[in-house]
Amino acid sequence: MFKSIKSKKHRMLAVGTLLIVMVLAVSLGIYKEYYREEVGELSYQSFLAKMEAGEVKEVYLSEGAELKGKLTSGAAFITDNPRTDSLKEMLLMKGVKVVEVNEQFSIGQLITFIVVMVGFFGFAIFMSKNNSRQASKEYDKMSSVDYATEKKSQINFRSVAGNEEAKGSLMEMVDFLKNPDKYSRYGAKMPRGVILYGPPGTGKTLMAKALASEAGVDFMAVSGSDFVQIYAGVGAARIRSLFKSAAEKGKCVIFIDEIDAIGKKRDRGGLGGSDESDRTLNALLTEMSGFKGNEGIVVLAATNRLDTLDEALLRPGRFDRQIEVGLPDVKARMEILSLYTQNRPIAEDLNIAALAQQTVYFSGAKLENLMNEAAIYAARENAEAITEKHVDRAFYTVVAGEEKKDRSNIPQIDRKITAYHEAGHAAITKLLCPKNRVTKVTIIPSTKGAGGFSMNIPPDKMYHTKRDMLNNIKIALAGRIAEEVTFGEDNITTGASNDIQRATEILSSMIKRFGMSNKLGMINYDILLGQQGVNQNLVEVINKEMERLYDETKAIIQENLPLVEAIAEGLLAKETLKEDEIDELCKNYKNEEAGIMH
Numbered sequence: 001m002f003k004s005i006k007s008k009k010h011r012m013l014a015v016g017t018l019l020i021v022m023v024l025a026v027s028l029g030i031y032k033e034y035y036r037e038e039v040g041e042l043s044y045q046s047f048l049a050k051m052e053a054g055e056v057k058e059v060y061l062s063e064g065a066e067l068k069g070k071l072t073s074g075a076a077f078i079t080d081n082p083r084t085d086s087l088k089e090m091l092l093m094k095g096v097k098v099v100e101v102n103e104q105f106s107i108g109q110l111i112t113f114i115v116v117m118v119g120f121f122g123f124a125i126f127m128s129k130n131n132s133r134q135a136s137k138e139y140d141k142m143s144s145v146d147y148a149t150e151k152k153s154q155i156n157f158r159s160v161a162g163n164e165e166a167k168g169s170l171m172e173m174v175d176f177l178k179n180p181d182k183y184s185r186y187g188a189k190m191p192r193g194v195i196l197y198g199p200p201g202t203g204k205t206l207m208a209k210a211l212a213s214e215a216g217v218d219f220m221a222v223s224g225s226d227f228v229q230i231y232a233g234v235g236a237a238r239i240r241s242l243f244k245s246a247a248e249k250g251k252c253v254i255f256i257d258e259i260d261a262i263g264k265k266r267d268r269g270g271l272g273g274s275d276e277s278d279r280t281l282n283a284l285l286t287e288m289s290g291f292k293g294n295e296g297i298v299v300l301a302a303t304n305r306l307d308t309l310d311e312a313l314l315r316p317g318r319f320d321r322q323i324e325v326g327l328p329d330v331k332a333r334m335e336i337l338s339l340y341t342q343n344r345p346i347a348e349d350l351n352i353a354a355l356a357q358q359t360v361y362f363s364g365a366k367l368e369n370l371m372n373e374a375a376i377y378a379a380r381e382n383a384e385a386i387t388e389k390h391v392d393r394a395f396y397t398v399v400a401g402e403e404k405k406d407r408s409n410i411p412q413i414d415r416k417i418t419a420y421h422e423a424g425h426a427a428i429t430k431l432l433c434p435k436n437r438v439t440k441v442t443i444i445p446s447t448k449g450a451g452g453f454s455m456n457i458p459p460d461k462m463y464h465t466k467r468d469m470l471n472n473i474k475i476a477l478a479g480r481i482a483e484e485v486t487f488g489e490d491n492i493t494t495g496a497s498n499d500i501q502r503a504t505e506i507l508s509s510m511i512k513r514f515g516m517s518n519k520l521g522m523i524n525y526d527i528l529l530g531q532q533g534v535n536q537n538l539v540e541v542i543n544k545e546m547e548r549l550y551d552e553t554k555a556i557i558q559e560n561l562p563l564v565e566a567i568a569e570g571l572l573a574k575e576t577l578k579e580d581e582i583d584e585l586c587k588n589y590k591n592e593e594a595g596i597m598h
């Protein structure tokens with residue numbers, strides 16, 4: 001039994017030895033109680049003689065084969081047990097104390113039994129203590145989280161192609177990290193948390209690394225899924241341990257990939273919500289609010305979907321900066337491809353610009369993968385350089401699983417429809433509200449879901465006029481209208497669903513809440529009908545008005561089709577148009593119009 005302990009650790013050995021000594025001491029005590037002096041074995045005759053002489057003090061009477069007792073001298077003795085019925089009476093008559101021992105086994109056996117029992121219990125207690133120590137050690141280990149650190153990585157913002165806006169935002173933080181004192185002197189708080197959101201493989205991790213290495217601080221990377229544990233409290237403990245190690249480093253960048261694993265929207269109804277994920281999220285929120293802004297710890301988190309995150313995460317003092325990291329447009333793809341062809345032998349015939357055009361909807365990771373696969377094919381053939389042929393073959397490997405299409409027109413139809421749709425929004429905005437800024441139009445899908453989007457910033461105003469609202473409806477409708485006018489009624493797409501929602505919202509609040517309809521008057525229909533109320537008359541009025549607005553907008557688009565086409569062509573070529581490029585197109589268009597009129 002104890003042998004197995006020996007083979008364990010030193011401490012176990014020490015405790016085990018101590019235990020044995022204790023057991024021996026105890027049993028020795030018990031032993032002495034019975035055998036204070038050495039035991040003398042007496043023949044039955046001499047026993048009888050001693051009894052006659054009055055030298056026997058006491059006898060333990062039992063059913064056993066031996067008879068034990070004590071002499072008046074204090075010495076213990078053993079003799080044969082005659083097992084006669086008269087023995088007890090005889091002894092009593094001689095004035096010997098008789099103790100009836102109802103033992104089935106000898107005292108020696110008793111002692112052995114006690115030793116074994118004590119030993120066993122001692123061992124059990126020892127093991128359970130040891131186990132709990134082991135368990136707590138294991139818990140300690142479990143509650144700390146492995147993070148990948150990188151101190152002097154070669155990555156900087158130049159390793160990240162495209163994503164200029166996101167890079168710009170992060171570059172501002174480099175100075176915060178480098179000179180936190182400079183900012184704290186003015187009471188300026190450093191942003192604690194930044195969420196990078198966008199499709200997979202767009203360089204979120206890369207940018208977080210670049211931030212850390214440009215600021216010259218440690219980079220600690222973990223994944224949200226590391227905190228999802230089956231054991232209660234472990235996730236929260238890991239969060240605390242992560243921030244503790246970060247605090248020990250002083251300045252650092254903590255990167256939490258897949259933040260949605262811990263920061264999912266909590267179930268307000270309490271149905272199906274798990275306390276455990278709440279606890280982990282709460283621990284994160286506490287830690288984020290806990291460290292003072294100027295301590296030099298920045299937490300970057302990445303997610304593919306911003307809309308699934310709990311609002312509590314996005315509150316001031318937590319992840320209050322959200323930066324979109326989108327799919328690269330053609331220019332960015334060109335830059336990424338250049339980056340990954342830089343140190344590779346590239347054949348003359350490989351046209352990087354054309355390849356950038358053909359890799360619509362590719363993420364940075366996919367482009368890197370494409371060049372890597374091409375390099376593998378070239379290496380296998382022992383080719384001089386990577387040629388068009390290798391890239392072609394790599395293309396199919398990378399898009400494997402997706403339907404095999406001619407690479408040159410993979411999503412050409414989609415792109416074209418999206419381009420005209422977005423051009424419709426942009427053209428109508430500039431035609432109806434020349435003061436509105438259109439800062440960016442793109443046909444690269446964003447995480448917000450739409451095929452593309454237009455950033456339309458109206459000038460600051462206290463009130464919205466009826467005309468503003470009508471114009472906004474027309475801008476929303478213009479996407480679908482441009483699709484219809486260009487590709488025919490049968491080729492319109494589902495891409496307008498958000499636009500239709502928006503147009504309906506504006507129009508219905510104009511009529512139901514703002515009293516802007518001549519036919520329905522100054523009545524708040526929400527109060528009158530309640531939220532669920534459907535009023536046939538109301539629906540008809542809204543529908544008629546929407547139809548009228550649609551026709552009006554359609555007329556404007558048809559009249560200005562060349563502008564729509566110019567913007568759409570620009571989008572097809574560049575995928576993203578910036579504010580100045582859009583303004584330029586509009587200016588050229590107006591000048592031409594003016595030229596025709598004169």
Ligand SMILES: Nc1ncnc2c1ncn2[C@@H]1O[C@H](COP(=O)(O)OP(=O)(O)OP(=O)(O)O)[C@@H](O)[C@H]1O
Nearest residue numbers: 159160161199200201202203204205206364365368
């Ligand atoms: N804009 C880019 N410039 C250069 N390389 C890029 C870019 N985007 C992605 N890559 C390449 O793709 C790899 C994967 O990108 P990264 O891990 O940063 O993506 P991510 O956005 O964090 O993706 P995920 O959401 O899957 O975590 C990078 O290591 C890099 O090699």
Ligand SMILES: [Zn+2]
Nearest residue numbers: 479495496499
């Ligand atoms: Zn639209």
